[in-house]
Amino acid sequence: MGYGQFCPIAKATELLGERWMLLILRELFLGSHRYSELQRGLSRISPSLLTKRLKELEQAGIIVRKTERGRKGHEYYLTPAGKELQPLIENLAVWGMC
Protein backbone atom coordinates (compact mmCIF):
# COMPACT_ATOMS: atom_id res chain seq x y z
CA MET A 1 0.00 0.00 0.00
CA GLY A 2 1.45 3.28 -1.09
CA TYR A 3 1.22 6.70 0.45
CA GLY A 4 -0.69 8.13 -2.51
CA GLN A 5 1.52 11.16 -2.86
CA PHE A 6 3.70 12.76 -5.53
CA CYS A 7 6.64 14.05 -3.61
CA PRO A 8 10.26 12.93 -3.71
CA ILE A 9 10.20 12.22 0.01
CA ALA A 10 7.09 10.08 -0.33
CA LYS A 11 8.66 8.29 -3.27
CA ALA A 12 11.82 7.55 -1.32
CA THR A 13 9.84 6.54 1.74
CA GLU A 14 7.75 4.16 -0.33
CA LEU A 15 10.83 2.02 -0.70
CA LEU A 16 13.16 2.90 2.16
CA GLY A 17 10.52 3.25 4.85
CA GLU A 18 9.56 -0.41 4.61
CA ARG A 19 10.45 -2.57 7.53
CA TRP A 20 14.08 -3.84 7.49
CA MET A 21 14.94 -1.96 4.31
CA LEU A 22 17.43 0.47 5.83
CA LEU A 23 19.10 -2.27 7.82
CA ILE A 24 19.48 -4.41 4.71
CA LEU A 25 21.21 -1.47 3.06
CA ARG A 26 23.44 -1.08 6.10
CA GLU A 27 24.55 -4.68 5.72
CA LEU A 28 25.24 -4.19 2.03
CA PHE A 29 27.31 -1.09 2.76
CA LEU A 30 29.21 -3.01 5.42
CA GLY A 31 30.16 -5.63 2.87
CA SER A 32 27.62 -8.43 3.07
CA HIS A 33 26.84 -9.85 -0.34
CA ARG A 34 25.25 -13.24 0.15
CA TYR A 35 21.79 -14.14 1.30
CA SER A 36 23.14 -16.12 4.23
CA GLU A 37 25.40 -13.25 5.33
CA LEU A 38 22.51 -10.81 5.25
CA GLN A 39 20.39 -13.23 7.21
CA ARG A 40 23.10 -13.57 9.83
CA GLY A 41 23.55 -9.80 10.12
CA LEU A 42 19.81 -9.26 10.48
CA SER A 43 19.22 -12.05 12.92
CA ARG A 44 15.49 -11.61 13.34
CA ILE A 45 14.38 -11.15 9.77
CA SER A 46 12.32 -13.96 8.27
CA PRO A 47 13.66 -15.56 5.09
CA SER A 48 10.55 -14.84 3.07
CA LEU A 49 10.70 -11.15 3.94
CA LEU A 50 14.39 -10.95 3.14
CA THR A 51 13.68 -12.49 -0.25
CA LYS A 52 10.86 -10.03 -0.83
CA ARG A 53 12.96 -7.02 0.13
CA LEU A 54 15.87 -8.09 -2.06
CA LYS A 55 13.50 -8.39 -5.00
CA GLU A 56 12.13 -4.92 -4.30
CA LEU A 57 15.63 -3.47 -4.14
CA GLU A 58 16.55 -5.23 -7.35
CA GLN A 59 13.46 -3.95 -9.14
CA ALA A 60 14.20 -0.44 -7.93
CA GLY A 61 17.69 -0.70 -9.44
CA ILE A 62 19.46 -0.35 -6.11
CA ILE A 63 21.10 -3.76 -6.15
CA VAL A 64 21.94 -6.43 -8.72
CA ARG A 65 21.94 -10.17 -8.27
CA LYS A 66 24.92 -11.93 -9.74
CA THR A 67 25.49 -15.62 -10.20
CA GLU A 68 29.12 -16.60 -10.52
CA ARG A 69 30.09 -19.82 -12.20
CA GLY A 70 32.14 -22.16 -10.08
CA ARG A 71 30.66 -20.88 -6.84
CA LYS A 72 27.51 -21.89 -5.06
CA GLY A 73 24.62 -19.50 -4.87
CA HIS A 74 24.37 -15.83 -5.75
CA GLU A 75 25.69 -12.46 -4.67
CA TYR A 76 24.01 -9.10 -4.25
CA TYR A 77 25.81 -5.85 -5.05
CA LEU A 78 24.86 -2.21 -4.78
CA THR A 79 24.50 -0.48 -8.13
CA PRO A 80 25.83 3.07 -8.60
CA ALA A 81 22.29 4.26 -7.85
CA GLY A 82 22.38 2.23 -4.65
CA LYS A 83 25.70 3.69 -3.63
CA GLU A 84 24.15 7.14 -3.74
CA LEU A 85 22.30 6.19 -0.61
CA GLN A 86 25.47 6.16 1.45
CA PRO A 87 25.18 9.75 2.75
CA LEU A 88 21.65 9.00 3.84
CA ILE A 89 22.69 5.92 5.79
CA GLU A 90 25.53 7.88 7.34
CA ASN A 91 23.13 10.62 8.37
CA LEU A 92 20.97 8.03 10.03
CA ALA A 93 23.96 6.64 11.88
CA VAL A 94 25.02 10.08 13.08
CA TRP A 95 21.53 10.89 14.29
CA GLY A 96 21.16 7.49 15.95
CA MET A 97 24.29 8.07 18.01
CA CYS A 98 22.81 11.12 19.76
Next chain:
Amino acid sequence: MGYGQFCPIAKATELLGERWMLLILRELFLGSHRYSELQRGLSRISPSLLTKRLKELEQAGIIVRKTERGRKGHEYYLTPAGKELQPLIENLAVWGMC
Protein backbone atom coordinates in the same frame (compact mmCIF):
# COMPACT_ATOMS: atom_id res chain seq x y z
CA MET B 1 8.63 -5.12 17.59
CA GLY B 2 12.22 -4.04 17.61
CA TYR B 3 15.09 -5.13 15.45
CA GLY B 4 17.03 -6.53 18.39
CA GLN B 5 20.25 -4.77 17.53
CA PHE B 6 22.62 -2.32 19.16
CA CYS B 7 23.66 -0.08 16.34
CA PRO B 8 22.91 3.60 15.82
CA ILE B 9 21.28 2.84 12.47
CA ALA B 10 19.05 0.20 14.02
CA LYS B 11 18.18 2.61 16.82
CA ALA B 12 17.25 5.36 14.37
CA THR B 13 15.33 2.92 12.22
CA GLU B 14 13.38 1.71 15.20
CA LEU B 15 11.66 5.09 15.25
CA LEU B 16 12.02 6.57 11.79
CA GLY B 17 11.46 3.36 9.87
CA GLU B 18 7.88 3.06 11.11
CA ARG B 19 5.19 3.58 8.56
CA TRP B 20 4.29 7.25 7.96
CA MET B 21 6.96 8.53 10.35
CA LEU B 22 9.17 10.24 7.76
CA LEU B 23 6.18 11.80 6.06
CA ILE B 24 4.89 13.16 9.35
CA LEU B 25 8.27 14.78 9.86
CA ARG B 26 8.14 16.21 6.35
CA GLU B 27 4.82 17.86 7.19
CA LEU B 28 6.25 19.28 10.40
CA PHE B 29 9.26 20.67 8.55
CA LEU B 30 6.94 22.18 5.95
CA GLY B 31 5.09 24.04 8.69
CA SER B 32 2.09 21.94 9.69
CA HIS B 33 1.46 22.13 13.40
CA ARG B 34 -2.11 21.00 14.02
CA TYR B 35 -3.53 17.52 14.01
CA SER B 36 -6.00 18.45 11.30
CA GLU B 37 -3.29 19.97 9.10
CA LEU B 38 -1.18 16.85 9.41
CA GLN B 39 -4.16 14.70 8.60
CA ARG B 40 -4.86 16.76 5.50
CA GLY B 41 -1.26 16.63 4.33
CA LEU B 42 -1.14 12.86 4.83
CA SER B 43 -4.45 12.13 3.25
CA ARG B 44 -4.47 8.37 3.71
CA ILE B 45 -3.28 8.07 7.28
CA SER B 46 -5.85 6.85 9.78
CA PRO B 47 -6.53 9.08 12.78
CA SER B 48 -5.63 6.43 15.31
CA LEU B 49 -2.26 5.84 13.69
CA LEU B 50 -1.53 9.56 13.48
CA THR B 51 -2.26 9.85 17.19
CA LYS B 52 -0.02 6.90 17.92
CA ARG B 53 2.87 8.26 15.85
CA LEU B 54 2.62 11.71 17.41
CA LYS B 55 2.82 10.13 20.85
CA GLU B 56 5.88 8.15 19.80
CA LEU B 57 7.57 11.28 18.47
CA GLU B 58 6.72 13.14 21.64
CA GLN B 59 8.11 10.36 23.81
CA ALA B 60 11.28 10.32 21.76
CA GLY B 61 11.69 14.05 22.38
CA ILE B 62 11.39 14.96 18.72
CA ILE B 63 8.25 17.04 19.06
CA VAL B 64 6.36 18.81 21.84
CA ARG B 65 2.61 19.23 22.17
CA LYS B 66 1.52 22.68 23.19
CA THR B 67 -1.89 23.86 24.27
CA GLU B 68 -2.40 27.57 23.85
CA ARG B 69 -5.06 29.36 25.83
CA GLY B 70 -7.61 31.21 23.79
CA ARG B 71 -7.31 28.86 20.83
CA LYS B 72 -9.00 25.59 20.11
CA GLY B 73 -6.99 22.40 20.22
CA HIS B 74 -3.25 21.85 20.36
CA GLU B 75 -0.13 22.35 18.31
CA TYR B 76 2.87 20.18 17.64
CA TYR B 77 6.37 21.62 17.29
CA LEU B 78 9.74 20.14 16.51
CA THR B 79 12.19 20.31 19.42
CA PRO B 80 15.84 21.20 18.80
CA ALA B 81 16.51 17.45 18.71
CA GLY B 82 13.81 17.10 16.09
CA LYS B 83 15.27 19.86 13.98
CA GLU B 84 18.49 17.89 13.77
CA LEU B 85 16.64 15.54 11.44
CA GLN B 86 16.42 18.17 8.74
CA PRO B 87 19.54 17.10 6.81
CA LEU B 88 18.25 13.56 6.79
CA ILE B 89 14.90 14.58 5.36
CA GLU B 90 16.66 16.72 2.77
CA ASN B 91 18.84 13.80 1.80
CA LEU B 92 15.76 11.73 1.31
CA ALA B 93 14.23 14.40 -0.89
CA VAL B 94 17.36 14.69 -3.01
CA TRP B 95 17.55 10.96 -3.48
CA GLY B 96 13.85 10.70 -4.24
CA MET B 97 14.18 13.19 -7.06
CA CYS B 98 16.62 10.98 -8.99
Next chain:
DNA sequence: TAAAGCACTACAAAATCAGTAGTATACTTT
Protein backbone atom coordinates in the same frame (compact mmCIF):
# COMPACT_ATOMS: atom_id res chain seq x y z
C1' DT C 1 -26.77 27.48 27.44
C1' DA C 2 -26.53 25.72 22.65
C1' DA C 3 -23.89 24.94 18.59
C1' DA C 4 -19.81 23.96 16.23
C1' DG C 5 -14.95 22.94 15.55
C1' DC C 6 -11.14 20.17 16.67
C1' DA C 7 -8.77 16.28 18.37
C1' DC C 8 -9.03 12.40 19.20
C1' DT C 9 -10.86 7.01 20.58
C1' DA C 10 -13.01 2.42 19.37
C1' DC C 11 -13.35 -1.35 16.69
C1' DA C 12 -13.80 -4.69 12.84
C1' DA C 13 -11.66 -5.89 8.50
C1' DA C 14 -7.59 -6.07 5.67
C1' DA C 15 -2.77 -6.21 5.00
C1' DT C 16 1.72 -7.28 6.53
C1' DC C 17 5.19 -9.76 9.12
C1' DA C 18 7.30 -13.58 12.07
C1' DG C 19 8.76 -18.10 12.73
C1' DT C 20 9.26 -22.65 11.46
C1' DA C 21 9.57 -26.28 8.26
C1' DG C 22 10.28 -27.97 3.97
C1' DT C 23 11.98 -27.75 -1.11
C1' DA C 24 14.98 -26.81 -5.23
C1' DT C 25 19.24 -26.30 -7.41
C1' DA C 26 24.04 -26.26 -8.10
C1' DC C 27 28.35 -27.89 -6.67
C1' DT C 28 31.44 -31.70 -4.49
C1' DT C 29 32.81 -35.86 -3.10
C1' DT C 30 33.00 -40.81 -3.59
Next chain:
DNA sequence: AAAGTATACTACTGATTTTGTAGTGCTTTA
Protein backbone atom coordinates in the same frame (compact mmCIF):
# COMPACT_ATOMS: atom_id res chain seq x y z
C1' DA D 1 27.10 -41.46 -12.08
C1' DA D 2 25.02 -41.27 -7.37
C1' DA D 3 24.86 -39.51 -3.02
C1' DG D 4 25.80 -35.81 -0.04
C1' DT D 5 26.03 -30.95 1.11
C1' DA D 6 25.76 -25.95 0.98
C1' DT D 7 22.98 -22.20 -0.32
C1' DA D 8 18.95 -19.93 -1.34
C1' DC D 9 15.00 -19.79 -1.22
C1' DT D 10 9.22 -21.00 -0.87
C1' DA D 11 5.00 -22.29 1.88
C1' DC D 12 2.21 -21.82 5.50
C1' DT D 13 -0.02 -20.61 10.02
C1' DG D 14 -0.55 -17.49 13.53
C1' DA D 15 0.56 -12.83 15.43
C1' DT D 16 0.91 -7.96 14.82
C1' DT D 17 0.05 -3.74 12.49
C1' DT D 18 -2.59 -0.69 9.69
C1' DT D 19 -6.88 0.91 7.49
C1' DG D 20 -11.32 2.92 7.31
C1' DT D 21 -15.38 4.34 9.34
C1' DA D 22 -18.07 5.91 13.04
C1' DG D 23 -18.61 8.00 17.13
C1' DT D 24 -17.09 10.68 21.63
C1' DG D 25 -15.58 14.52 24.50
C1' DC D 26 -13.50 18.88 25.49
C1' DT D 27 -13.22 24.09 24.26
C1' DT D 28 -14.43 27.96 22.20
C1' DT D 29 -17.87 30.91 20.11
C1' DA D 30 -22.51 32.66 19.51
